Structure formats: structure tokens, C-alpha cells
Amino acid sequence: MTKRKLVLVGNGMAGIRCLEEILNIDPERFDITVFGSEPHPNYNRIMLSSVLQGDTTVDDIVLNSYEWYAENNIQLYTGETVEKIDKDTKQVFTDKGRSVPYDDLILATGSHPFMLPLPGADKDGVIAFRNIEDCETMIDTSKKYERAVVIGGGLLGLEAARGLLNLGMEVDVVHILDYLMERQLDPTASAMLQEELEKQGMNFLMNHHTEAILGKKRVEKVTFKGGKVVKADLVVMAVGIKPNVDVAKASDIETNRGIIVDDYMQTSAPDIYSLGECAEHREMVYGLVAPLWEQAKVLAKQICGVDAENGYQGSILSTKLKVSGVDVFSAGEFNDSQNNKAIRIQDEFEGIYKKVVVRDNRIVGSVLFGDTTEGTKLLNMINNETDISEIGKVNILQSVDQSESIVIDMDDSEIICGCNGVSKGDIVSAIKENGLASIAEVRDCTNASRSCGTCKGLVGDLLEHTLGDEFEVGTEKETVCACTTLTHEEVVAEIRDKGLSHTREVMNVLGWSTPEGCSKCRPAINYYLGMVHPTDYEDEQESRFVNERMHANIQNNGTYSVVPRMYGGVTNAKDLRKIADVADKYNVPLLKVTGGQRIDLLGIKKEDLPSVWADLDMPSGYAYGKTIRTVKTCVGENFCRFGTQDSIGLGIEIEKKFERLNTPHKVKMGVSACPRNCAESGIKDVGIVGVDGAWEIYVGGNGGTDLRAGDLLCRVKTSEEVLEMIAAYLQLYRENARYLERTSHWLERVGLDHVKSVLLEDQDMKEQLVSRMDITLSAIPGDPWKKFIESEKDKEELFQSKALEVTKS
Numbered sequence: 084m085t086k087r088k089l090v091l092v093g094n095g096m097a098g099i100r101c102l103e104e105i106l107n108i109d110p111e112r113f114d115i116t117v118f119g120s121e122p123h124p125n126y127n128r129i130m131l132s133s134v135l136q137g138d139t140t141v142d143d144i145v146l147n148s149y150e151w152y153a154e155n156n157i158q159l160y161t162g163e164t165v166e167k168i169d170k171d172t173k174q175v176f177t178d179k180g181r182s183v184p185y186d187d188l189i190l191a192t193g194s195h196p197f198m199l200p201l202p203g204a205d206k207d208g209v210i211a212f213r214n215i216e217d218c219e220t221m222i223d224t225s226k227k228y229e230r231a232v233v234i235g236g237g238l239l240g241l242e243a244a245r246g247l248l249n250l251g252m253e254v255d256v257v258h259i260l261d262y263l264m265e266r267q268l269d270p271t272a273s274a275m276l277q278e279e280l281e282k283q284g285m286n287f288l289m290n291h292h293t294e295a296i297l298g299k300k301r302v303e304k305v306t307f308k309g310g311k312v313v314k315a316d317l318v319v320m321a322v323g324i325k326p327n328v329d330v331a332k333a334s335d336i337e338t339n340r341g342i343i344v345d346d347y348m349q350t351s352a353p354d355i356y357s358l359g360e361c362a363e364h365r366e367m368v369y370g371l372v373a374p375l376w377e378q379a380k381v382l383a384k385q386i387c388g389v390d391a392e393n394g395y396q397g398s399i400l401s402t403k404l405k406v407s408g409v410d411v412f413s414a415g416e417f418n419d420s421q422n423n424k425a426i427r428i429q430d431e432f433e434g435i436y437k438k439v440v441v442r443d444n445r446i447v448g449s450v451l452f453g454d455t456t457e458g459t460k461l462l463n464m465i466n467n468e469t470d471i472s473e474i475g476k477v478n479i480l481q482s483v484d485q486s487e488s489i490v491i492d493m494d495d496s497e498i499i500c501g502c503n504g505v506s507k508g509d510i511v512s513a514i515k516e517n518g519l520a521s522i523a524e525v526r527d528c529t530n531a532s533r534s535c536g537t538c539k540g541l542v543g544d545l546l547e548h549t550l551g552d553e554f555e556v557g558t559e560k561e562t563v564c565a566c567t568t569l570t571h572e573e574v575v576a577e578i579r580d581k582g583l584s585h586t587r588e589v590m591n592v593l594g595w596s597t598p599e600g601c602s603k604c605r606p607a608i609n610y611y612l613g614m615v616h617p618t619d620y621e622d623e624q625e626s627r628f629v630n631e632r633m634h635a636n637i638q639n640n641g642t643y644s645v646v647p648r649m650y651g652g653v654t655n656a657k658d659l660r661k662i663a664d665v666a667d668k669y670n671v672p673l674l675k676v677t678g679g680q681r682i683d684l685l686g687i688k689k690e691d692l693p694s695v696w697a698d699l700d701m702p703s704g705y706a707y708g709k710t711i712r713t714v715k716t717c718v719g720e721n722f723c724r725f726g727t728q729d730s731i732g733l734g735i736e737i738e739k740k741f742e743r744l745n746t747p748h749k750v751k752m753g754v755s756a757c758p759r760n761c762a763e764s765g766i767k768d769v770g771i772v773g774v775d776g777a778w779e780i781y782v783g784g785n786g787g788t789d790l791r792a793g794d795l796l797c798r799v800k801t802s803e804e805v806l807e808m809i810a811a812y813l814q815l816y817r818e819n820a821r822y823l824e825r826t827s828h829w830l831e832r833v834g835l836d837h838v839k840s841v842l843l844e845d846q847d848m849k850e851q852l853v854s855r856m857d858i859t860l861s862a863i864p865g866d867p868w869k870k871f872i873e874s875e876k877d878k879e880e881l882f883q884s885k886a887l888e889v890t891k892s
């Protein structure tokens with residue numbers, strides 16, 4: 084039987100995916116010819132952001148090598164554009180004068196980036212961000228020039244801006260509206276995103292209408308309505324895309340915004356089909372990859388004469404911003420409306436916001452910020468229209484979190500990794516056939532989880548489900564960040580083994596992919612170096628989170644909150660008067676007693692911080708640090724009729740001993756003098772409870788998002804023993820936890836039994852821990868507020884230093 088001639092116009096993600104599906108169904112059916120305007124084989128366009136951000140290379144993003152085309156007998160013409168189709172004689176004509184006949188034709192021509200028709204838009208240095216060449220232009224430009232302006236605060240603009248920052252450029256992001264990513268986020272998530280990105284060093288020109296691009300041959304300035312002018316050596320336009328309908332239009336195939344197709348991807352012309360960003364289905368054109376996988380499946384069946392059942396029914400959109408250190412997910416209907424109700428969780432301390440939009444007991448949309456682990460699961464619930472009436476509404480996010488059954492119940496054809504179109508069936512067979520045992524191995528073999536990472540949880544569930552007991556949760560290699568392939572543990576081991584002593588040295592010697600590191604790895608390395616070399620490492624303030632560098636907590640309106648130290652939560656009339664005087668003098672809008680029994684002065688202007696500290700003349704309460712925060716105490720034996728122990732005395736002693744100690748994450752403690760637990764010792768990182776003639780020590784408690792009751796570590800008789808056990812426990816945590824891992828998570832990871840075996844059964848080890856803690860405590864510098872009050876130079880540096888502005892604090 085003679086093969087049918089299939090011509091594919093567009094050598095991009097949608098077209099080639101469809102060919103792969105066709106080859107799976109019936110590899111002998113067609114003689115295939117592919118035309119692509121770009122001079123490359125098919126590559127993963129979505130990974131261009133990662134190339135720009137320095138996380139991967141152009142070579143690594145090729146999806147189908149030239150060999151793949153050859154092996155499948157596909158005639159590929161790269162760098163050649165099809166200009167016209169003759170529907171009567173069934174031929175295509177290219178810009179190189181070639182004509183090729185077809186029996187079936189697929190148009191997968193993608194989109195053109197939208198370029199604002201501004202005066203000066205044709206100058207050198209004005210580009211889009213769509214292909215490998217754009218990416219290379221940005222990388223080259225960053226070697227010679229300093230200032231970039233990105234127009235458009237959508238997904239593409241923000242990913243481009245992050246990449247340019249990584250390349251060392253100063254970046255202004257111009258956005259026409261007053262909130263970012265309005266097509267994906269509600270105003271709350273958008274405001275949180277902007278704040279995080281500002282901390283990373285992005286400068287936003289919100290509500291700005293670009294008017295012109297100035298310069299001789301090359302761009303030099305950008306001007307805006309209202310007269311504002313900014314300098315620019317590079318302008319990247321990221322203001323949306325328009326479907327590429329050029330060849331369809333030139334060939335009288337019906338188009339609207341895109342090439343109009345029916346549910347079987349058939350255009351108005353016989354034997355001509357279309358899919359991907361250029362296709363318009365039920366008045367929708369898509370700008371994301373997930374719909375392409377579904378369209379490719381339908382079209383492959385249709386063109387191979389296999390029953391495509393109901394055809395393509397449209398897709399629910401979901402996106403995730405690919406910016407290192409910022410987790411943002413959005414799916415479906417995310418805005419409030421009359422018919423929808425929303426469930427929201429917002430944790431301002433951890434910078435987490437989760438919103439699930441529900442209609443008629445079905446989830447119809449979601450926005451996640453700060454923690455996107457539930458993204459793919461929620462998307463599946465949206466797609467499957469899961470009835471949630473049986474799930475307590477308030478607990479829905481938790482329920483989603485705990486749901487193990489989603490992957491089990493999924494069909495083999497359902498997509499686990501939307502970015503790379505990898506189905507459950509693909510992953511399960513890869514695990515079985517290749518003996519894969521970790522998410523990294525699945526990623527290397529199937530591409531699942533290679534891009535945005537949202538699907539990692541589901542891939543892990545699948546591994547667990549497929550391998551059963553052979554899969555150990557937590558054996559996953561979790562790298563510090565995308566700059567390195569090393570885990571936290573490996574980095575610490577290398578620092579110790581190789582005697583590394585500076586952040587830059589760690590990055591150089593350990594082969595970091597980015598010379599400056601990023602907002603995830605720099606604070607972590609800074610912490611590890613200080614932990615390993617307690618007496619001689621000079622803390623690198625530039626690698627600290629903004630709150631830690633400013634020694635105050637930045638608030639949503641840009642002012643700061645100031646919390647002075649009150650050991651054990653005890654104060655006196657003199658300190659209260661000073662606080663009251665400061666409140667009057669600086670018009671402090673809010674004075675608030677905190678959960679840790681301190682007084683918080685909120686709304687302090689940045690420039691007033693040193694004088695407020697001077698007037699208070701009290702030590703810093705470190706309410707902003709990855710350190711010992713507070714030791715909360717109950718009144719205890721001095722006043723309470725139930726108290727049998729001096730909880731206040733012990734609490735103050737603990738706080739004085741461990742104050743200013745650097746820890747992987749914040750540490751909160753509590754001392755209660757009886758099991759009534761008025762100081763909430765049961766939900767503290769370290770909680771002490773007085774019982775008849777003894778103290779019980781609880782560890783790993785947490786009163787935050789992941790509420791956890793502490794585990795009883797031991798019971799000791801004296802306050803000296805309490806102090807010693809805390810020293811050993813905290814040192815064990817400091818040496819073994821990953822940076823930004825709370826004690827509760829660390830304890831769950833390593834297990835209480837392990838901690839007990841070290842602290843209670845190995846006296847030698849315990850003594851060594853205590854001794855290392857003593858050395859560390861002896862080298863802790865004095866109060867930071869005092870330093871700024873006493874030194875004009877330090878004060879100046881506080882406001883001027885160009886420190887790393889990092890994300891989560």
C-alpha cells in the first residue's frame with residue numbers, strides 16, 4: 084500500500100508532538116515532511132526561560148534531535164518557511180522556491196510575539212522573547228550593557244526580567260495596569276508577587292504607558308505618557324502573542340484570531356488540520372502547552388482513522404511562574420464572582436496564600452502563592468469536576484494535600500506533567516521498564532517535572548504507588564536550588580571536607596551554574612559557613628534576607644515593625660515608658676502585644692529605624708531572624724497557685740543564653756510551670772513543662788501552618804540539665820537541618836528515635852554537641868541595633884548596601 088503524504092508546517096512543540104502520537108498509532112501510514120522557519124530541530128520553548136535564567140543550556144532543551152527525524156524517515160527542512168498552500172493541486176510552496184505535494188496537511192505555526200508599534204521600536208536592542216535567538220541576544224547584551232527595560236508584567240515579562248537580573252542587568256518592568264499577571268492572579272496574590280520580586284531586585288513601573296523608544300541606532304531611553312524617561316540598553320517586549328495565521332490567510336483557509344478548527348482539529352479546507360497556538364477552537368486560542376498535548380492526541384487519532392471519540396473539548400488553563408524562589412500557580416476561574424465562593428488561607432509570616440474557588444460543590448479555579456505543591460492535584464480536581472461536598476470546606480487544602488488516591492484513580496492517558504505532556508502511563512512504564520527509583524531519574528528519563536516542577540509531588544506518589552515498599556519517601560535528591568546539583572547535605576560536607584570559607588569560593592569550587600548564586604542558595608551557604616566555622620566566619624550581610632539585613636520586619640506598606648527584647652516576656656515600668664515615649668515621638672500607628680509576649684511597634688519609617696533603636700535603648704528582639712525568637716513563660720511559682728517551678732527564671736535564663744544564635748529557621752520556645760501549659764510549651768520548637776520536681780522537654784512543636792504538637796524528648800531534674808539538653812538539641816538541629824527547615828519538619832524527617840539515640844543514649848556525642856554550641860555562643864557578636872547606633876558608617880551602610888534582596892523570609 085502506498086503511504087499517504089503528510090506535510091507538517093511548523094517544527095514546534097505542537098506539530099512534533101502530534102507526529103509522535105501519529106508514529107505511536109501507525110508508524111507506517113505516512114511519508115512525512117516537516118518545514119520549520121527556525122534553524123533548529125524541535126526544542127522545548129518553555130525552557131527558554133530556564134536557559135536565560137542560567138539553569139540549563141540550549142543543547143539541553145532540544146526535544147527531538149536531528150537523528151530522531153532521520154530514524155523516523157522524516158524529511159526535515161529547517162530555516163524554510165511555507166508561504167502558500169494550493170488547496171486544489173494539494174501542494175505547499177516555500178520561501179526557498181520548493182514545492183511539496185500532500186495528501187494531509189497540518190498547520191502548527193504557533194504565534195508571533197506582539198510588538199508594540201511604538202516610535203523607535205525598530206532600533207537595535209528592541210526584541211521579543213520567543214526563540215533561541217532572542218535568548219542568545221539577551222545573554223550577549225548583558226555582557227556589554229547594564230540596563231534593561233521589560234515591557235509587560237505577565238508570565239513572559241517576569242520570567243525574562245528574572246533571567247536578565249541573573250545575567251547581572253538592572254531591570255525595570257513596565258506594566259500597563261496596577262497589578263501584575265492580571266490574567267492569572269487575583270489582586271492579593273499579585274501584590275504578594277510584586278513584593279517578592281521587588282525583594283529580588285526587580286523595579287516596577289506600574290500603570291505606565293510606554294510612548295516611544297529613543298536612541299541613535301541603538302535604544303538609549305524609553306519614554307512614557309506623563310513625561311517620565313528611563314535609560315535602557317535593551318528593551319524586551321512581552322506584551323502578549325498573536326496566533327500566526329500568515330500561511331492560512333494567504334491560502335484562503337478560514338481564520339478569525341486563529342485558524343478556525345472543529346473538535347477534530349479540522350480547518351475549513353479538506354485534509355488540512357491545525358493545532359497549537361495558531362489554532363482557534365470554539366473561539367479560544369491557547370498560549371500554553373497543556374492544551375497542545377490534548378489537541379495532538381485527538382488530531383493523531385483523527386488523521387490515522389482511529390475513533391477520536393468526542394474529539395477535543397477545550398482545556399482549562401493552568402500556569403505556574405518559572406521564577407526561582409517564587410512559587411505561583413493559577414488555574415481556571417481565580418477571581419471572585421457572584422456565583423462562586425472562595426476558600427482562602429493566608430499566612431503573612433511565611434508569605435503563603437492559597438485560594439480555591441468553588442461553584443456548586445466543584446472546584447472551578449485556584450490561585451496558590453508561596454506553596455504550590457497542591458497545584459497539579461487541584462488542577463486534576465478541576466478537570467475531573469470532583470465533588471467536594473464530602474470534604475470539609477475549611478480543610479479542603481489539607482484534604483487535597485493528604486489525598487493519595489488521585490494518581491491511583493487517574494487513567495493511564497491522563498497527564499501528570501502538563502509542561503512536558505507526560506502521562507501517568509508513560510511514567511509508570513518508564514519506572515517499570517528502566518527500574519527508576521527517584522523523581523530525578525523519572526525526570527531524566529521522561530522529562531516529567533523538568534520544567535516548572537509543580538508535578539513533582541504526583542511523580543513521587545506514582546513512584547510510591549508503583550514501587551511500593553521499594554520507594555523510600557525522602558530519599559529524593561533535593562538540590563539546594565537550580566544553581567547546583569548538590570543537596571544541602573552535600574554542600575555542608577564539601578564545605579567541611581574542602582575547608583571552604585566564603586560564599587563565592589563555595590560556588591566556584593562546587594561548580595555553581597550561576598556566578599552570583601540566587602536568592603535560595605546564598606542565604607543557605609552563608610548559614611552553613613557560619614555554622615561550620617563559628618569563630619572565624621564573617622557573616623555576609625548581603626546574603627541575608629531583607630528583614631535580617633534591616634534588623635526589622637518590613638510591612639505591607641513599606642514601613643517596618645520593631646520589637647525590642649523582653650527576656651521571658653517580662654517587662655518593667657522603665658522599659659514601658661521608653662516604648663510609650665518612642666510611640667509618641669514617632670507617631671507609631673500601632674502598638675501590639677505579640678504571641679511571643681513582646682511589644683511590637685508597627686509602622687516605623689525606614690529612615691527612623693536607627694533613632695528609634697537609640698531612643699528605645701533596649702536590645703533587638705530579633706523578631707525578624709532565623710534565630711532564637713522568644714522564650715514565652717507562664718507566671719509560675721511566684722504568683723500562680725498551681726505553679727511548682729520558676730518558669731520565668733528558667734525562661735529568662737534560656738533566652739539570655741541562646742539569644743542571637745543563628746539557626747536554620749526561626750526557633751520559638753516556651754516554659755510553663757505546670758501541665759496546664761499557659762506558655763503553650765506543647766506547640767513550641769522547644770517547650771519546657773514543669774512537673775513535680777522535674778522538667779519535661781518537648782521538641783518539634785509548631786503553632787504555624789503545619790500545626791504540630793511537640794514530642795516528649797526527656798524529663799530532667801534541674802534547670803542546668805534543661806539548658807544543657809537544649810544546647811545539645813539545638814546544635815544537632817543546627818548541624819543537620821537544611822536551611823529554612825523548621826525543627827518540626829526536621830524532626831519528622833530524621834525521626835524522634837534518632838534524636839533520642841544521639842542525645843539520650845550517646846553521652847559522648849551529646850557532650851561534643853554541647854561543646855560545639857558553647858564555642859558558637861562564645862563567638863556571637865553583640866546586639867545589632869547597638870552597632871548601628873554607635874557607628875555612623877554602619878548606619879550609612881544599612882541604607883546604602885546593595886544587598887541581595889531575597890524572597891521568602
Ligand SMILES: Cc1cc2nc3c(=O)[nH]c(=O)nc-3n(C[C@H](O)[C@H](O)[C@H](O)COP(=O)(O)OP(=O)(O)OC[C@H]3O[C@@H](n4cnc5c(N)ncnc54)[C@H](O)[C@@H]3O)c2cc1C
Pocket residue numbers: 092093094095096097098118119120121128129130131132163164165166191192193194212213214239327330358359360361369370371372373375403405502534535
Ligand atoms: C519564553 C517562553 C516561556 C514559556 N513558558 C511556558 C510555560 O512555562 N508553560 C506553558 O504552558 N507555556 C509556556 N510558553 C508557551 C509555549 O512555549 C507555547 O504555548 C508553545 O511553544 C506553543 O507551541 P506551538 O507548536 O503551537 O508553537 P511554537 O512552539 O511557536 O512552534 C511553531 C513553529 O512553527 C514555525 N513556523 C511558523 N510559521 C511557519 C511556516 N509558515 N513555515 C514553517 N515554519 C513555520 C515557527 O517558527 C515555530 O518554530 C512559553 C513561551 C515562551 C516564549
Ligand SMILES: NC(=O)c1ccc[n+]([C@@H]2O[C@H](COP(=O)([O-])OP(=O)(O)OC[C@H]3O[C@@H](n4cnc5c(N)ncnc54)[C@H](O)[C@@H]3O)[C@@H](O)[C@H]2O)c1
Pocket residue numbers: 199234235236237238239240242257258259260263264265266291292293321322323324369370371402403404405
Ligand atoms: N510560565 C508560563 O506558563 C509562561 C511563561 C512565559 C510565557 N508564557 C506564555 O507565553 C505567551 C506570552 O506571554 P506574555 O506574558 O507576553 O503574554 P500575556 O498576554 O500573558 O501577558 C502580557 C502582559 O503584558 C501587559 N501589557 C500589555 N500591553 C502592555 C503595555 N503596552 N505596556 C505594559 N504592559 C502591557 C498585559 O497587561 C499582560 O499582563 C502567553 O501565552 C503566556 O501564557 C507562559
Ligand code: SF4
Pocket residue numbers: 717718719720723724725726727730755756757758759760761762
Ligand atoms: S502553666 Fe501552670 S503554673 Fe504556669 S501559669 Fe499556667 S497554671 Fe500556672
Ligand code: FES
Pocket residue numbers: 499500501502503531532533534535536537538539
Ligand atoms: S507540570 Fe511543570 S514540570 Fe511538570
